[in-house]
Amino acid sequence: MPLISFTDKGLYCAQGNFYIDPWQPVDKAVITHAHSDHARPGSQAYLCHHHTLPLLQLRLGQGHYQAVEWNEKVYFNEVTVSLHPAGHIIGSSQIRVEYKGEVWVVSGDYKTEADGFSGDFEPISCNTFISESTFGLPIYNWKPQQEIYHDIQNWIRTNEVANKTSVLIGYSLGKAQRLLKAVEEVTGSIYVHGAIWNVHETLTQAGWKLPAVQRITPDMPKETFKSSVVIAPPSADGSPWMRRFSPHSTGICSGWMQVRGNQRRRNADAGFALSDHADWNGLLKAVKATGAEKVFITHGFQSAFSRYLNEIGIDAHEVKTEFGTEDEESQLTN
Template identity: 60%
Template sequence: MELLQFTDKGIWCAAGDFYIDPWKPVQRAVITHAHSDHARWGNQFYLCEQASVPLLKLRLGPDIKVQGIAYGENIYFNGVRLSLHPAGHMIGSAQVRVELNGEVWVASGDYKLESDGIAVPFEPVRCHTFITESTFGLPIYRWEPQQQLFSRITNWIYENQQAGKASVITAYSLGKAQRLLLHLQDKVTRMMGHGAITNVNDLLIAQGYPLPHIEKITPDTPKAAFKNAVIIAPPSADDSAWMRRFNPYSLGVCSGWMQVRGHMRRRNADAGFALSDHADWNGLLEAVAATGATRVYATHGFSSVFARYLSEKGLDAREVSTAYGDEETITNPET
């Protein structure tokens, strides 16, 4: 029997009787990170990295039964040894290492290799079998260096200010928005945000993260306050009445999908920035190689292409269908 199995509820460890990121309610769920496609409501017990605990409670409710453990800490379920290791995807994100009788599997969740300055950076974990995401598993997706990208975003903001426009930037409220705030805080004088952004931001500031406090936009915020401001909004606010109040403004979209120019046109954006919390093509290949795994399961994203490429390189690689998605396209503003 496989140490981890793909079932209609999620990734299941039969020997330890737990699921990793289940998409249907189960008794015991091990959660890689707090994004809504990986951490769902309805499980009886949650286990996650300790920094994810307040984020899970914010998203799923304060009364959930959740236990947080530190990176590298061992916990045992029916003799199965489980530990969590940094994934670099966002605050509290983790890879799940599972070991029984010397056999080691790692379920990566979502990950990126470049340090963003706020999440604990990705650490490869040696294993026999590696379950990897493949959100951007095509060779066209190769990210430019982070500092270079943020320089372009900053210059775009300055150009908008010279034109007397607000700069509205859409970014997922949990993860990417914090990267923007961290890197822009010393470069702009006024940042404001949608409630979905400020709720997460205020929680993380209370947890001790070095993020700037930003003003929450309310129906009472005067229009004059928006001139030349930087406004961070979730993707769901795009082309909404909430956003139209900022006129005149320029819209910038932060998403890995902006690597393909057609996506920017479809979003009616004035600027597109390929800022992603997922590994690009080279990052995926580097991560797989660093594990030393001889068997790889590719999940959500361009999984068939990525698995086929790995197979051509001599690995036992397979595509697996899961219910995970891409938070960059999720439209619920409360997540």
């Protein structure tokens, strides 16, 4: 029996009787991070990193939660479980599962460049590695974060000269916090959508030091936003909610913006390939660093990435899951 099985409820460890990021309610759920495609409501008990705890409570409500530090060992029967930095978003973790000397690692979503928030991705030696491949094609090759920040800042300055509001589109958990760090260097007037405000409040109450923002409310006059910066989730893009910022320029912040056609298709004025996922080289680096004899690819460009791994001598297999289906970043392809 494999240490982790792929079932209709999610990734299941029979020896420890728990699931990792289940997409149906279960008794025991170990959660990699708080994005909605990995953390779903209804389970009896949740185990997560302590930075993820307030975010789970925000998104799933009250429940039975156990929060641990990275590298802290938890025991399910004879199975040892520990959480390790994934670098994807705040609190995001890889799940290390060990039983009788065999080690599997479930990476969840991850990126290998440190962003100053999410913890530095930690390669973990294992027999079997379960990896995403959201951007598992060679075309996806990110510029350094600081370089992208400079591009965003210069774009904002250009909009200010033209008396335009700069509207940045990014996922409310993960992307928005990184954008705040980029934006605070060029303006003190930062306004945010309610969905981003809710996450912002949760994180600041948990002790995170984030730039000051103002929540956008219906009673704010249009003049309030002139030459300012607005951060909004993808769901707001193209909606009537955006009209209050006119004249404005829209910049979409997503790894999908690496392909110029996506920017045109979204009618965006600018596209910034700022992603919370590893690029092609990051994925390869992560997989090789584990030394795993077998790799399972869960979501993204599974066919291309797993085929390449097999070509270079790494035993790789595609697995169908429900990950990636509710992440607002992935919806930018729709």
